[in-house]
Amino acid sequence: MMVPMTCPTAEPLIARYVDDPEALGAGERQQLEGHLAICEACRVVLESQRHVARMLHARPQLPIPAGFSARLAARLDAEPRGWLGLANWRAWTVALAPVAGGIVLAGWLGGFAGTQTSSTAGEPFDTWIVGAGSGAGPAAPFLQASNGDVLLEAVLTGAGSAGDVDGR
């Protein structure tokens, strides 16, 4: 059994019904027509909606002002295109979005591969520090420095070789 339609439910459908009854679904249209048959207030609303729609459809069009096209063409001519269009950031950012995405993906994949390599190499951090004595890395002299003076000197002299530190 079909539930009777109320005025608040019917009203928004009336606008569309005025424009094109077929645009409503068969069930919706049947409900609305059933409601209109018993509701005088909604029939008045339907008629006023029709009247306004007709008036607006009949609104006289504004004629295109003389020279409108020429003025627009002049403005369009002044717009940069081609290489000058690069100034249009929206155009080139959209065009380069896939490239940027590819770079980010490649960077991420590269970083992931690097992480995998170092972890599988079985080279823990402390091993690297111990190896610094033989010049394994630039941070090694600082990490091995036993007191503040040595550390300061290493900084001031640039600690060119691990031997400088080891010699003290």
Next chain:
Amino acid sequence: VDAERGLVDAAAGGSREAFDELVVRYQGQVLNLVRAMTADDNDAEDLAQEAFIRAWRSIGTFRADSAFRTWLFGIAINLVRTHHGKRSRLRQFFRPSPRDADGIDLLERVPVADGIEAPLAMREVIDRALSTLPEDMRAAVVLRDVQGLEYREIADALGLPIGTVESRIFRARQRLRPMLEAFRKK
């Protein structure tokens, strides 16, 4: 539709000739859309031109899943909204009189004459009546009743659910009825 699709594709590829053809097809509609939204001839021309400039700049981003005119009208509506936003402070000093609601003031301000002036007067009354509507209602009813867009197209242009579009059009027409009824009786 296919011919227009070809024009849009060519314009997106940088063809000014193709874009000029699109301008010829739509300049009248865009001009009338912004005139009905602003009720001002000078604003209408400036905003219509600006809509085409924006369309030319961004036609490369136009997606084929909507009609070109829907996309173009969406640009024009957004420009009108921005324009109204800038003018909102000024508008506070030039609010339509409350008597506009029953149409009397509108009719007294616009001379309704026979012959060539009558269509101008009718357009003026309609556009002034439209200008009393809140902007969201105005955009929906103008796109439907002045421009003739389908409900689905209006929903796309305004980025709204179709039920919201139906509701706004209904409420807009209800508000316009007394003003336009008075015009008919005159």
